[in-house]
Amino acid sequence: MSDRAPDLPQRRINVSLSDRSYDVVVGSGVLKGGGAFDALPRGERAVIVTNDIVGPLFGEMAERALRARFSRISTITIPDGEPNKNWQTLNRIFDGLIDAQCDRETTLVALGGGVVGDLTGFAAASYMRGVSYVQVPTTLLAQVDSSVGGKTAINHPAAKNMIGAFHQPSLVVADADTLRTLPERELICGLAEVIKYGAALDTAFLGWIDAHLTELLARDGDALTHAVVRSCEIKAEVVAADERESGHRELLNFGHTFAHAIELGTGYGTWLHGEAVGCGMLMAVEASRLLGLIDAQRADRISELIVRAGLPSRAPHLGIGRYLELMRLDKKARGGEVRLVLLTGPAGATVQRVDDQLVAAVVSKFQA
Amino acid sequence: MSDRAPDLPQRRINVSLSDRSYDVVVGSGVLKGGGAFDALPRGERAVIVTNDIVGPLFGEMAERALRARFSRISTITIPDGEPNKNWQTLNRIFDGLIDAQCDRETTLVALGGGVVGDLTGFAAASYMRGVSYVQVPTTLLAQVDSSVGGKTAINHPAAKNMIGAFHQPSLVVADADTLRTLPERELICGLAEVIKYGAALDTAFLGWIDAHLTELLARDGDALTHAVVRSCEIKAEVVAADERESGHRELLNFGHTFAHAIELGTGYGTWLHGEAVGCGMLMAVEASRLLGLIDAQRADRISELIVRAGLPSRAPHLGIGRYLELMRLDKKARGGEVRLVLLTGPAGATVQRVDDQLVAAVVSKFQA
Numbered sequence: 001m002s003d004r005a006p007d008l009p010q011r012r013i014n015v016s017l018s019d020r021s022y023d024v025v026v027g028s029g030v031l032k033g034g035g036a037f038d039a040l041p042r043g044e045r046a047v048i049v050t051n052d053i054v055g056p057l058f059g060e061m062a063e064r065a066l067r068a069r070f071s072r073i074s075t076i077t078i079p080d081g082e083p084n085k086n087w088q089t090l091n092r093i094f095d096g097l098i099d100a101q102c103d104r105e106t107t108l109v110a111l112g113g114g115v116v117g118d119l120t121g122f123a124a125a126s127y128m129r130g131v132s133y134v135q136v137p138t139t140l141l142a143q144v145d146s147s148v149g150g151k152t153a154i155n156h157p158a159a160k161n162m163i164g165a166f167h168q169p170s171l172v173v174a175d176a177d178t179l180r181t182l183p184e185r186e187l188i189c190g191l192a193e194v195i196k197y198g199a200a201l202d203t204a205f206l207g208w209i210d211a212h213l214t215e216l217l218a219r220d221g222d223a224l225t226h227a228v229v230r231s232c233e234i235k236a237e238v239v240a241a242d243e244r245e246s247g248h249r250e251l252l253n254f255g256h257t258f259a260h261a262i263e264l265g266t267g268y269g270t271w272l273h274g275e276a277v278g279c280g281m282l283m284a285v286e287a288s289r290l291l292g293l294i295d296a297q298r299a300d301r302i303s304e305l306i307v308r309a310g311l312p313s314r315a316p317h318l319g320i321g322r323y324l325e326l327m328r329l330d331k332k333a334r335g336g337e338v339r340l341v342l343l344t345g346p347a348g349a350t351v352q353r354v355d356d357q358l359v360a361a362v363v364s365k366f367q368a
Numbered sequence: 369m370s371d372r373a374p375d376l377p378q379r380r381i382n383v384s385l386s387d388r389s390y391d392v393v394v395g396s397g398v399l400k401g402g403g404a405f406d407a408l409p410r411g412e413r414a415v416i417v418t419n420d421i422v423g424p425l426f427g428e429m430a431e432r433a434l435r436a437r438f439s440r441i442s443t444i445t446i447p448d449g450e451p452n453k454n455w456q457t458l459n460r461i462f463d464g465l466i467d468a469q470c471d472r473e474t475t476l477v478a479l480g481g482g483v484v485g486d487l488t489g490f491a492a493a494s495y496m497r498g499v500s501y502v503q504v505p506t507t508l509l510a511q512v513d514s515s516v517g518g519k520t521a522i523n524h525p526a527a528k529n530m531i532g533a534f535h536q537p538s539l540v541v542a543d544a545d546t547l548r549t550l551p552e553r554e555l556i557c558g559l560a561e562v563i564k565y566g567a568a569l570d571t572a573f574l575g576w577i578d579a580h581l582t583e584l585l586a587r588d589g590d591a592l593t594h595a596v597v598r599s600c601e602i603k604a605e606v607v608a609a610d611e612r613e614s615g616h617r618e619l620l621n622f623g624h625t626f627a628h629a630i631e632l633g634t635g636y637g638t639w640l641h642g643e644a645v646g647c648g649m650l651m652a653v654e655a656s657r658l659l660g661l662i663d664a665q666r667a668d669r670i671s672e673l674i675v676r677a678g679l680p681s682r683a684p685h686l687g688i689g690r691y692l693e694l695m696r697l698d699k700k701a702r703g704g705e706v707r708l709v710l711l712t713g714p715a716g717a718t719v720q721r722v723d724d725q726l727v728a729a730v731v732s733k734f735q736a
Binding site for chain 1: 412530534
């Protein structure tokens with residue numbers, strides 16, 4: 001059945017949230033190796049939600065692994081890409097679940113990148129007021145970030161990730177082998193989130209990324225696995241301390257306030273999320289420097305790494321007024337004032353209200 | 369300002385759910401009397417969600433009372449009625465919130481009946497992944513049932529209340545004075561849910577309803593207030609024991625499996641929810657009797673009360689197959705088998721799988 005031993009080296013990271021705790025299983029071949037879903041209780045029914053690119057690549061492998069836990073497995077295929085992260089696609093999932101008479105004990109399985117994961121998670125949060133789900137992320141971005149932590153959402157035409165729920169998965173299975181077929185552009189997007197952890201939360205990890213960027217870009221299995229493991233460890237710790245983002249978890253939004261404005265301002269899907277985060281981090285670094293919160297050395301080191309990773313260093317021209325308008329709709333904003341994750345000192349990060357002049361100065365510098 | 373003293377007699381029922389606990393404030397004139405929202409923390413912003421019938425009647429009064437707690441209050445008006453409990457209306461709420469740049473600290477206020485409450489609650493559960501909300505129910509049905517307990521939902525074209533969330537309000541304010549203008553048909557709908565509590569969970573209350581039905585139908589203020597208070601007490605106790613309906617809370621669905629089939633089978637809004645519950649309870653009583661779970665005396669007593677309240681005693685003709693198909697989509701169903709809340713012995717209730725023959729026998733007897 002399998003060309004790999006079932007006792008492959010794998011890492012388990014626990015996200016500790018009392019009765020909502022779960023494991024993130026990371027390793028090369030964990031999906032193929034069998035046993036990936038052993039942590040789940042046996043169930044009658046699982047429904048894989050995937051897209052038309054990932055489904056043909058890994059659908060059969062996932063189904064085979066799920067058979068150890070579920071007696072009936074079916075698949076719902078949704079269209080790929082950020083422009084489809086909306087009500088219409090969500091309703092296609094609901095239609096599929098209702099057509100198949102899925103009950104409250106059904107488990108959904110998100111097989112794909114961040115769009116599939118966010119949509120499937122929100123469908124699981126809302127179908128019959130909540131069923132359980134599993135994340136099987138197949139992009140680097142989803143493995144290091146979006147599949148862990150229970151943030152689910154769809155986009156509103158006027159604001160990204162505006163409608164959603166905090167709904168933790170029962171398990172996350174991140175198989176590094178699925179990254180082999182990932183388009184280059186998507187690999188680089190994932191690196192943006194990896195760099196985010198290092199820049200905002202762990203300077204030792206930042207040093208490691210810096211030293212291993214070449215291997216990461218060359219998809220070295222060990223390097224990618226370490227990047228996923230360390231990113232998930234950091235995220236698990238942050239989420240355990242602040243599940244619903246009332247404080248510390250906001251730091252994971254480093255670069256994201258500018259990023260959401262870029263994504264929305266250019267039309268969902270024009271810039272990939274990770275690309276926008278890369279450029280958004282450059283802008284947030286500049287904001288931190290302008291405010292005197294970090295010195296030029298820290299600013300340059302992080303900025304150079306982002307550029308070396310192949311992420312875009314120029315922001316789209318939307319006009320300062322439009323940037324401000326979009327950034328005021330960010331979920332961190334309060335009373336119409338923009339709040340940004342900023343870097344501080346030699347290793348820290350914080351969230352601060354910033355005035356429009358600062359945003360304008362940063363946008364002017366980066367806007368193409 | 370007010371023609372009533374602020375120290376009106378009012379009852380507070382606590383729904384005890386650790387950090388999600390909240391009060392249900394019940395009384396005549398509590399909204400007008402001021403102080404209704406004193407239990408809420410002071411906030412910047414509240415958004416009243418109401419419909420075009422309730423808004424003109426009580427919108428100003430609610431806004432005046434909210435001014436003690438919030439400095440900016442705005443209103444979103446949605447269309448009335450069950451056929452509008454859908455994505456389209458939910459999106460109108462989201463559009464309104466985004467247009468007004470509402471942030472995570474905004475409080476939504478549901479002013480209206482069950483449709484407004486269910487929609488607003490789900491909007492609050494999902495907007496920016498969750499903001500707080502308050503229920504101000506203005507129908508008897510919403511005051512005794514739907515505003516308490518945190519069940520929020522919209523309908524799917526193929527199944528009622530299929531998409532939603534458990535999201536508890538921060539406060540419920542039920543003013544019996546708002547029932548004075550309630551259409552007769554809606555008053556009777558509310559009585560269906562009142563009878564539900566007596567029939568399934570509290571025979572002493574059932575006796576009280578029986579003895580005071582005339583006053584209730586005549587809208588006697590004391591009788592209505594007692595009915596609301598006792599219903600909310602029972603519901604608070606059930607919800608505190610089983611918030612997410614994994615067991616005991618299912619008993620509150622007495623009559624609802626048949627009811628949802630009637631509502632959906634005839635088209636949302638043709639039968640009002642309470643009417644369908646009335647008829648559905650008659651059918652569930654009959655199912656309990658056929659299974660030998662209750663004697664004829666209990667069956668007759670409850671059935672006679674439902675009929676005396678003015679609720680419909682004949683079910684619509686949909687055909688047995690269609691009833692079964694619709695009932696299998698009920699959220700209590702498991703593995704395609706219908707589960708019903710049934711009455712047992714002199715005072716009990718339970719949830720049981722029932723076979724298609726039993727459902728067929730009941731439907732045959734009631735179908736017009």
